[in-house]
Amino acid sequence: MSHFSSEDSSLDSLLRRDPRTEWIARNRLHPLHSAVASTGQGEVRGPSGLLRRNPHVIGFIGPNGIKRIDRENLSSAGLNSKKRTDEAKQTQLPLQIVENPDGYIMVVADMIGGRLTSHDKDILGLAHQLVAESNRNTVVVLVCFGESKETQFDLAGVDRLIHLTADEFEGFAPEARVAALMQVEVQYQPERWLFPDSVHGGTDLACRLAAKLGERPVAQAWQVTASTTVSRGASSSQDILRETPRILMLMEECANAIEETRHQVLPMFVDGIEQTPPNLVDQGLIAVDANAVPLAEAEFILSAGNGIHNWDQFHATALALGATEGASRVAVDDGFMPRARQVGASGTWVTARVYLAVGISGAIQHMQGIGQCDKVVAINTDVGCDMVKRADLAVIADSEEVLAELSRLAEEYSSPKKRLSINEETKNQEEKSDAA
Amino acid sequence: MQPNINVVSLVSVGRHPQSGRARRAEQDGQAVELGLKLAGKALTVVHAGNAQEPVLRQYAGMGLPSLTVLAQESNCDALPVLVSFLKDKPIDVVLTGVRAESGESSGMLPYLLAEQLGWSLVPRVADIIGVQGDEVELLLALPRGQRRAVKVKLPIIASVDNAAQEARQTAFGPGLRAQFNVLTVESVVDESASRWQINAAKPRPKRLKVVKAKTAADRMKAATAKPMGSGGKIMKDETAAEKAQAIFDLLLEEKVVR
Numbered sequence: 055m056s057h058f059s060s061e062d063s064s065l066d067s068l069l070r071r072d073p074r075t076e077w078i079a080r081n082r083l084h085p086l087h088s089a090v091a092s093t094g095q096g097e098v099r100g101p102s103g104l105l106r107r108n109p110h111v112i113g114f115i116g117p118n119g120i121k122r123i124d125r126e127n128l129s130s131a132g133l134n135s136k137k138r139t140d141e142a143k144q145t146q147l148p149l150q151i152v153e154n155p156d157g158y159i160m161v162v163a164d165m166i167g168g169r170l171t172s173h174d175k176d177i178l179g180l181a182h183q184l185v186a187e188s189n190r191n192t193v194v195v196l197v198c199f200g201e202s203k204e205t206q207f208d209l210a211g212v213d214r215l216i217h218l219t220a221d222e223f224e225g226f227a228p229e230a231r232v233a234a235l236m237q238v239e240v241q242y243q244p245e246r247w248l249f250p251d252s253v254h255g256g257t258d259l260a261c262r263l264a265a266k267l268g269e270r271p272v273a274q275a276w277q278v279t280a281s282t283t284v285s286r287g288a289s290s291s292q293d294i295l296r297e298t299p300r301i302l303m304l305m306e307e308c309a310n311a312i313e314e315t316r317h318q319v320l321p322m323f324v325d326g327i328e329q330t331p332p333n334l335v336d337q338g339l340i341a342v343d344a345n346a347v348p349l350a351e352a353e354f355i356l357s358a359g360n361g362i363h364n365w366d367q368f369h370a371t372a373l374a375l376g377a378t379e380g381a382s383r384v385a386v387d388d389g390f391m392p393r394a395r396q397v398g399a400s401g402t403w404v405t406a407r408v409y410l411a412v413g414i415s416g417a418i419q420h421m422q423g424i425g426q427c428d429k430v431v432a433i434n435t436d437v438g439c440d441m442v443k444r445a446d447l448a449v450i451a452d453s454e455e456v457l458a459e460l461s462r463l464a465e466e467y468s469s470p471k472k473r474l475s476i477n478e479e480t481k482n483q484e485e486k487s488d489a490a
Numbered sequence: 491m492q493p494n495i496n497v498v499s500l501v502s503v504g505r506h507p508q509s510g511r512a513r514r515a516e517q518d519g520q521a522v523e524l525g526l527k528l529a530g531k532a533l534t535v536v537h538a539g540n541a542q543e544p545v546l547r548q549y550a551g552m553g554l555p556s557l558t559v560l561a562q563e564s565n566c567d568a569l570p571v572l573v574s575f576l577k578d579k580p581i582d583v584v585l586t587g588v589r590a591e592s593g594e595s596s597g598m599l600p601y602l603l604a605e606q607l608g609w610s611l612v613p614r615v616a617d618i619i620g621v622q623g624d625e626v627e628l629l630l631a632l633p634r635g636q637r638r639a640v641k642v643k644l645p646i647i648a649s650v651d652n653a654a655q656e657a658r659q660t661a662f663g664p665g666l667r668a669q670f671n672v673l674t675v676e677s678v679v680d681e682s683a684s685r686w687q688i689n690a691a692k693p694r695p696k697r698l699k700v701v702k703a704k705t706a707a708d709r710m711k712a713a714t715a716k717p718m719g720s721g722g723k724i725m726k727d728e729t730a731a732e733k734a735q736a737i738f739d740l741l742l743e744e745k746v747v748r
């Protein structure tokens with residue numbers, strides 16, 4: 055197989071033909087045929103110069119004497135070579151360059167947890183559709199607030215990036231954020247403003263901006279072209295068709311995300327943002343009972359399987375970490391956890407950002423339930439189990455030891471915080487709280 | 491119940507999600523409930539629209555002695571009449587739903603009211619904790635069941651989230667007996683909305699998972715393989731403390747441990 059993957063590079067270099075070896079390679083009855091064929095580099099050209107594949111040399115004879123064709127390259131250090139082709143693919147994506155833009159489309163992202171959500175990516179895709187329709191030299195600008203952990207802005211279709219990181223945008227600060235957007239409006243006069251219609255702050259910001267600018271936005275838009283927009287109204291029972299306004303709040307899956315191009319991600323700057331002291335003063339997140347949060351919506355789940363033997367310790371750790379409890383079916387069937395806590399095909403499909411699976415083997419029925427989780431952490435004694443393969447961080451250890459250490463860490467972490475003076479505490483909470 | 495604060499709840503006509511019949515809108519009902527908790531019988535409930543609408547009796551049946559109706563046609567804009575009603579009144583808190591269940595459902599009304607009256611807007615309130623002096627402390631409903639406490643200077647306009655306390659049952663008799671104060675107001679027709687084309691909602695196409703694989707073997711793999719992560723880090727030989735520390739660092743980095 056290996057000689058086929060080297061085709062591309064050898065095509066670039068000067069082609070030198072050796073008619074004699076070619077002839078031997080074609081003639082299976084020639085005494086030297088097998089030697090020539092097995093050297094591999096003999097890329098065989100037919101009389102017209104076309105590259106010829108010899109189906110007889112593909113594959114190898116397996117241990118039981120049957121010919122095997124290894125199409126997925128599993129035998130030859132599968133993982134390594136696959137990674138290399140992935141990287142090669144990414145560098146091959148064409149870079150779209152826009153110089154001297156004459157218009158801007160602003161996309162204000164939710165960036166939950168500092169990363170672009172799939173909703174944000176869909177909207178970036180829509181912005182590029184609008185650019186393509188308008189035939190003008192417009193760029194798509196992403197506006198985001200606070201800390202960013204996103205590394206793939208270029209693949210998501212961000213031509214320009216306005217990243218506002220000042221302290222006043224942290225936590226819950228819709229007024230400061232709108233003030234910044236107003237300055238963006240003055241400075242760049244964007245053609246359109248696109249917002250995700252989401253509870254994560256997108257709708258709120260869009261409505262505030264629209265009210266400030268005195269423009270009528272469209273909410274729950276799902277079919278958008280440069281001229282017309284279809285949006286949902288009357289609690290999603292009607293489709294309203296109207297002219298596309300300048301401010302849009304878009305539903306999920308309103309367009310396809312960018313997949314085939316890379317973009318520049320050049321920074322743009324906003325200066326002179328006028329900040330007035332906010333009327334809304336953030337007092338920080340309130341501790342809620344993690345187990346009162348519905349399992350399907352919980353952000354952080356600590357899930358127990360058959361590998362948990364000390365259940366009191368498990369519950370204590372969940373409490374210390376502030377995690378919602380989940381369980382595999384075995385733990386539920388054995389009576390250690392209530393049925394409502396079961397994660398998986400016949401339980402709840404969870405959407406947690408972090409899923410910590412303790413002593414769960416990762417049966418497919420369980421994996422289906424955690425398909426939407428961002429980060430999966432596994433604690434298991436078995437390196438080979440499916441949960442470890444799925445996990446972003448896997449720890450091979452006895453569950454009891456690790457849980458003991460974890461609850462100790464959690465207690466150490468929370469106790470000095472309690473001792474902080476009051477004013478420091480509010481500041482600390484602001485830092486900890488996610489942009490909501 | 492908080493003494494001496496003037497609370498107004500704005501209500502609209504809802505739509506039952508299955509039958510499509512007019513009903514008490516869920517979030518508006520919760521806004522009335524929250525208003526009753528804050529102001530008791532002193533709560534003012536306002537509707538801009540048709541005074542003959544039977545659904546208004548369902549709101550009144552929640553124990554309201556009276557209900558104010560700013561009478562106007564259904565194609566009129568509710569904003570100007572509400573602004574002129576609320577302006578120059580000693581009102582502290584106006585409660586609305588997040589999105590109406592009928593009409594455009596854009597959710598802009600509270601924002602436009604706040605902008606035109608110059609008050610602060612608080613989105614998605616789950617509860618009002620208390621009023622001290624000219625400040626009010628509220629709980630906001632965040633996604634994933636989280637709550638955030640916020641302090642605001644009065645007067646405010648707050649939209650009430652579904653996470654707020656459920657609306658109480660309505661009683662038919664008291665609803666019928668409630669007094670309706672019908673005010674005639676100068677209303678403005680919503681011109682731009684009359685140009686829209688409105689149809690019954692089409693079901694949205696589901697997004698298909700298209701596999702863009704070059705070879706048949708890749709497609710086969712994509713169709714059959716189990717969902718696998720990108721092959722994360724595996725910790726095997728470290729001590730339990732180190733392993734736990736690595737997990738805890740990840741939890742801190744993702745900000746799920748606070």
Ligand SMILES: Cc1cc2nc3c(=O)[nH]c(=O)nc-3n(C[C@H](O)[C@H](O)[C@H](O)COP(=O)(O)OP(=O)(O)OC[C@H]3O[C@@H](n4cnc5c(N)ncnc54)[C@H](O)[C@@H]3O)c2cc1C
Pocket residue numbers: 358359360361362381382383384385396397398399400401402412413414415416417418419420423433434435436439451452453454
């Ligand atoms: C129709 C059907 C529907 C199903 N639906 C669901 C569902 O919705 N949800 C669900 O979860 N299951 C479901 N199942 C069951 C599923 O197939 C598995 O049986 C189940 O998920 C296995 O649970 P487990 O991983 O906890 O247990 P096991 O498979 O027994 O795994 C236990 C794991 O713990 C590890 N372990 C053991 N001791 C320790 C220790 N001391 N420290 C650390 N690790 C340890 C082991 O290495 C192993 O990996 C369904 C099955 C069927 C047939």
